[in-house]
Amino acid sequence: MSSNTKVQGRQKITDKTLWISVPKELDHHSAEQISQEADGLVRQKDIREIVFDFSDTVFCDSSGIGMLMGRYKMMKALGGNVRAVQAGERVGKILMLSGIMKIIPVEKKQGGMQDEKE
Amino acid sequence: MSSNTKVQGRQKITDKTLWISVPKELDHHSAEQISQEADGLVRQKDIREIVFDFSDTVFCDSSGIGMLMGRYKMMKALGGNVRAVQAGERVGKILMLSGIMKIIPVEKKQGGMQDEKE
Amino acid sequence: MKRNEMKIEFDSISDNEAFARVTVAAFMAQMNPSMEEVADVKTAVSEAVTNAIIHGYEGKVHKITITGVIEDALLSLEVADQGVGIRDVKKAMEPLYTSRPELERSGMGFLFMEAFMDEVQVSSRPGEGTIVTMKKMIGQHGE
Amino acid sequence: MKRNEMKIEFDSISDNEAFARVTVAAFMAQMNPSMEEVADVKTAVSEAVTNAIIHGYEGKVHKITITGVIEDALLSLEVADQGVGIRDVKKAMEPLYTSRPELERSGMGFLFMEAFMDEVQVSSRPGEGTIVTMKKMIGQHGE
Numbered sequence: 233m234s235s236n237t238k239v240q241g242r243q244k245i246t247d248k249t250l251w252i253s254v255p256k257e258l259d260h261h262s263a264e265q266i267s268q269e270a271d272g273l274v275r276q277k278d279i280r281e282i283v284f285d286f287s288d289t290v291f292c293d294s295s296g297i298g299m300l301m302g303r304y305k306m307m308k309a310l311g312g313n314v315r316a317v318q319a320g321e322r323v324g325k326i327l328m329l330s331g332i333m334k335i336i337p338v339e340k341k342q343g344g345m346q347d348e349k350e
Numbered sequence: 351m352s353s354n355t356k357v358q359g360r361q362k363i364t365d366k367t368l369w370i371s372v373p374k375e376l377d378h379h380s381a382e383q384i385s386q387e388a389d390g391l392v393r394q395k396d397i398r399e400i401v402f403d404f405s406d407t408v409f410c411d412s413s414g415i416g417m418l419m420g421r422y423k424m425m426k427a428l429g430g431n432v433r434a435v436q437a438g439e440r441v442g443k444i445l446m447l448s449g450i451m452k453i454i455p456v457e458k459k460q461g462g463m464q465d466e467k468e
Numbered sequence: 469m470k471r472n473e474m475k476i477e478f479d480s481i482s483d484n485e486a487f488a489r490v491t492v493a494a495f496m497a498q499m500n501p502s503m504e505e506v507a508d509v510k511t512a513v514s515e516a517v518t519n520a521i522i523h524g525y526e527g528k529v530h531k532i533t534i535t536g537v538i539e540d541a542l543l544s545l546e547v548a549d550q551g552v553g554i555r556d557v558k559k560a561m562e563p564l565y566t567s568r569p570e571l572e573r574s575g576m577g578f579l580f581m582e583a584f585m586d587e588v589q590v591s592s593r594p595g596e597g598t599i600v601t602m603k604k605m606i607g608q609h610g611e
Numbered sequence: 612m613k614r615n616e617m618k619i620e621f622d623s624i625s626d627n628e629a630f631a632r633v634t635v636a637a638f639m640a641q642m643n644p645s646m647e648e649v650a651d652v653k654t655a656v657s658e659a660v661t662n663a664i665i666h667g668y669e670g671k672v673h674k675i676t677i678t679g680v681i682e683d684a685l686l687s688l689e690v691a692d693q694g695v696g697i698r699d700v701k702k703a704m705e706p707l708y709t710s711r712p713e714l715e716r717s718g719m720g721f722l723f724m725e726a727f728m729d730e731v732q733v734s735s736r737p738g739e740g741t742i743v744t745m746k747k748m749i750g751q752h753g754e
């Protein structure tokens with residue numbers, strides 16, 4: 233596989249960046265799935281950055297925060313980093329409240345997988 | 351009041367026709383409300399026809415059929431009539447299954463309050 | 469085998485007809501149903517709940533329960549009231565039969581339940597209440 | 612006074628987190644809530660139900676119940692499990708405290724419940740289970 237391959241519907245890898253399209257509802261159920269998938273890819277491939285794209289996400293609870301924190305710790309340990317993009321109003325509110333914006337850069341409504349797709 | 355008045359958000363009277371915009375979900379709860387409102391207007395005003403506009407309706411059960419039958423009987427007794435317009439796929443299926451199309455003309459996706467509004 | 473179970477209990481007021489429909493639709497969402505299957509099940513639930521409110525409890529406020537079970541692709545629903553019950557179930561299930569024509573009932577409730585579900589069973593005892601059991605295979609489209 | 616009541620009971624599997632949220636949202640629909648109020652309540656319910664699944668039952672499949680009561684503009688919710696319970700409720704409710712960091716819990720569950728509801732009370736007994744009671748005034752916007 234080249235370093236510019238779509239891996240699944242919800243993920244793609246561009247250069248050394250793993251883009252993850254976060255589902256409509258980010259809760260304990262979906263957060264566990266995303267974590268597993270992301271960790272598998274990071275183990276297999278040379279990934280320096282994970283970008284979480286919240287374009288489609290209308291619901292997020294504290295399990296989502298745990299998922300982001302977990303990926304952040306893993307990437308830090310590997311010398312990489314984590315970003316969140318395309319956060320809508322609700323997701324922005326939750327990320328703000330959690331204080332995670334102090335350690336993970338969060339962009340609202342610009343960039344992200346939506347724009348990256350051909 | 352003139353004979354060309356909007357009575358409520360969901361109804362209007364044009365000449366001697368009462369147009370009723372059926373809500374999103376037509377069940378026992380909403381059917382009772384519509385029947386009461388329609389019957390009140392028919393008692394007060396000179397109405398020869400009731401047109402039920404299903405543009406917005408995505409759910410209908412047998413209480414909706416009972417409501418239509420009841421208005422049909424009332425208008426027949428007064429020498430008037432009843433029509434249904436703008437029936438979508440689901441409403442069409444329910445009206446078909448009920449057999450009510452044999453006594454009340456049903457139009458799909460043309461005419462109706464949507465087009466009549468200025 | 470995939471299995472899941474839920475039970476809801478709510479007051480017999482007409483506001484809760486929509487609540488019951490949405491709840492059952494949310495429960496079956498994990499079965500990957502088509503839009504039409506969801507609409508079919510919502511219609512059947514609406515009929516059974518409306519009957520419990522109007523006929524079972526005759527407008528008085530008591531409890532209605534819905535039990536839902538998912539076993540792989542099979543959805544089973546039970547709508548129960550502890551109302552007046554039905555003396556002659558066979559007659560009640562005849563198309564167009566209604567005991568309350570003055571309430572503009574069309575007598576098509578059981579007809580719709582049977583049209584939209586694969587199986588409908590009614591168990592009732594006068595003075596004790598009614599249980600309507602309905603089953604439908606879900607998400608088998610395109611197979 | 613407008614009053615309505617419901618109770619749901621479901622298996623402690625993560626599929627049912629979304630089910631619980633949608634059910635409570637459907638129940639409160641009759642209170643004419645704002646989109647934000649619905650999102651706030653869904654988040655609080657999601658936290659309490661997730662806790663019952665992960666902490667209360669430690670991943671094993673048992674029953675969770677949610678009771679909802681509407682009294683005019685007041686929504687009261689009770690999320691209950693019969694799981695392991697909480698020894699020190701005060702400590703459990705401290706922001707960022709979690710007993711399961713290895714499961715990537717953030718310790719923000721109670722924080723979110725308190726942020727999004729007007730009132731949160733926890734009653735728990737080790738070995739018997741936990742009841743989280745939450746209240747919120749709904750639909751008072753623009754007054």
Ligand SMILES: Nc1ncnc2c1ncn2[C@@H]1O[C@H](COP(=O)(O)OP(=O)(O)O)[C@@H](O)[C@H]1O
Binds near residue numbers: 551554560576
């Ligand atoms: N839960 C119930 N409790 C008591 N009687 C019922 C119940 N459900 C149905 N019935 C009886 O069965 C009849 C037929 O029901 P149905 O086909 O739904 O038509 P409808 O509700 O329009 O009368 C009702 O008129 C009523 O007499």
Ligand SMILES: Nc1ncnc2c1ncn2[C@@H]1O[C@H](COP(=O)(O)OP(=O)(O)O)[C@@H](O)[C@H]1O
Binds near residue numbers: 663666711719722
């Ligand atoms: N239903 C429950 N049963 C048992 N323990 C619970 C329950 N809910 C919460 N707890 C305890 O309270 C702690 C804090 O909960 P919370 O603030 O939601 O954070 P988190 O779920 O991220 O751990 C949990 O780690 C757990 O020890």
